[in-house]
Amino acid sequence: GAARLTGLTSFPADPKDGVARVSGIALEAAAGTTGVTVKLGLSSRLGLADLTFPVAVAPTCEGRQQLSSDKTQCLACGDEQFSDGVACFGCQAGTVIDRSPTAPPQGQCVACSPGEQVEGGVCVQCVPGRFSSRDTGGVCQLCPTGSVAPAPGATNCTACLAGSTSGASRVTCVSCPADAVAPAGSLVGCQPCLPGQRRSADLSKCLDCPVGQFSPSGQTCEACAPGTYAGTARSSSCTRCAVGHSAASPGQSECTECPAGSRSAADRTACVSCSVNFVARPGSSTCSQVR
Numbered sequence: 001g002a003a004r005l006t007g008l009t010s011f012p013a014d015p016k017d018g019v020a021r022v023s024g025i026a027l028e029a030a031a032g033t034t035g036v037t038v039k040l041g042l043s044s045r046l047g048l049a050d051l052t053f054p055v056a057v058a059p060t061c062e063g064r065q066q067l068s069s070d071k072t073q074c075l076a077c078g079d080e081q082f083s084d085g086v087a088c089f090g091c092q093a094g095t096v097i098d099r100s101p102t103a104p105p106q107g108q109c110v111a112c113s114p115g116e117q118v119e120g121g122v123c124v125q126c127v128p129g130r131f132s133s134r135d136t137g138g139v140c141q142l143c144p145t146g147s148v149a150p151a152p153g154a155t156n157c158t159a160c161l162a163g164s165t166s167g168a169s170r171v172t173c174v175s176c177p178a179d180a181v182a183p184a185g186s187l188v189g190c191q192p193c194l195p196g197q198r199r200s201a202d203l204s205k206c207l208d209c210p211v212g213q214f215s216p217s218g219q220t221c222e223a224c225a226p227g228t229y230a231g232t233a234r235s236s237s238c239t240r241c242a243v244g245h246s247a248a249s250p251g252q253s254e255c256t257e258c259p260a261g262s263r264s265a266a267d268r269t270a271c272v273s274c275s276v277n278f279v280a281r282p283g284s285s286t287c288s289q290v291r
Contacts, residue, residue, distance in 0.1 A: 060085035064107045080121050082107030094138020096123055112138045115153040125153035129170035143170035146186045159185030163203025179218040181205055193218030195236035208234040211253035223251035227268035241268035244283035257283045 061067055061074035066088040068075055077088035080097055083106045091097060091109035096118055098110045112123035114133045117140040126132050126140035131154040143149050147157035148166045160166055160173035162184045167174050176182050176190035183204045193199055193206035196214065198221045200207050209221035214235040224230050224238035229252040231239070241247050241255035244264050248256075258264050258271035260282045265272050274280050274287030 063105045064088070077107070082109060094118060096121055114155040116140075128152055128154075131155060131157055144187055145189050146182070146184075148173055163199075165189040176203065194234075196234035197221075211235075212251040214238050226250055226252075229253055229255050243268075243285035246271050261287075263287050 059067055059071050061083065062085070064077040064081065064083045065074040066077055066083055067073075067086055077083050078090075081088040081090050082097065083089070085106065094117070095109040095111050097103075098108045112118055112132070115131065116123040116125055117132050117138055118124075126149070128151060129149055130140040130142055131149050132138060132140045133155055143154075143157035143166060146165050147159045148170050149157050150171055157170070160182070163182060164173040164175050165182050165186060166172075166189075177192070179199075180190040180192045181199050181203050182188075182190045191206075193215075195216055195218055196209055197206040197218050198209060198215050199205075199219065206218070209215050209230075211233055212230055213221040213223050214230050214237050215221045216236055224247070226249060227247055228238035228240050229247050230237075231253055241264070244258050245255035246258060246264050246268050247254075248270055255268065256271075258280075261280055262271040262273045263280050263284050263286050264270075277290050278287035279290055280287040
């Protein structure tokens with residue numbers, strides 16, 4: 001094979017043993033060279049002599065090439081591979097062959113920019129609804145529930161406002177149903193309010209209805225009608241006042257007992273005084289005639 005010696009330094013013969021020595025030899029071999037024969041011309045007090053010996057050379061290839069199995073020739077790497085001078089290697093996930101003018105001859109892999117991923121050996125932008133970053137390993141991922149990426153090439157996702165969540169495509173935010181809420185960017189999406197609850201003003205959470213009010217569907221709280229009441233918070237319905245009791249105004253948490261000499265009206269909205277010669281005990285539903 002083709003090779004040359006460099007850095008050769010000679011020294012005079014050693015007076016102790018009469019041997020001349022050389023040092024600093026470096027062997028440079030051409031690409032693909034597997035072995036060379038080195039010939040040195042030496043002189044001494046005994047005359048001239050040639051010293052010939054074989055030297056093994058570790059073969060390497062230039063550029064994006066690899067050695068053949070018998071190490072006699074260099075073979076081109078694949079289009080998506082780089083070389084270490086001996087073998088070819090593929091790029092890791094999320095990286096591609098550097099095709100820039102400044103790429104080294106043996107090739108190298110470079111990561112796609114945030115907002116991109118590898119497709120067909122090239123970096124392409126993430127489609128709307130997906131994003132990529134260093135944390136995703138160069139792979140475009142679907143935005144989490146509660147966030148969206150409206151445009152291509154997203155490097156992160158934008159949280160939906162309270163009272164809304166992301167659609168299936170994660171491209172736009174959609175409003176929650178009339179009986180549901182969601183904090184901004186909620187990972188669980190819209191959650192329904194239970195009967196006896198209402199939605200907060202910012203649509204981010206469910207609130208229990210106070211006493212005197214009810215909610216049958218979890219949307220809004222309404223005041224109990226006259227003649228009815230709700231004695232506990234989070235009521236889904238109102239209860240009619242018992243006989244002998246009344247609730248004259250809406251939104252009552254309890255009913256008022258009718259005083260002596262009166263009875264409750266049929267709709268329990270008022271207490272009605274007994275007629276002349278009629279009496280009633282407190283909490284009565286009817287008046288009785290005096291005997």
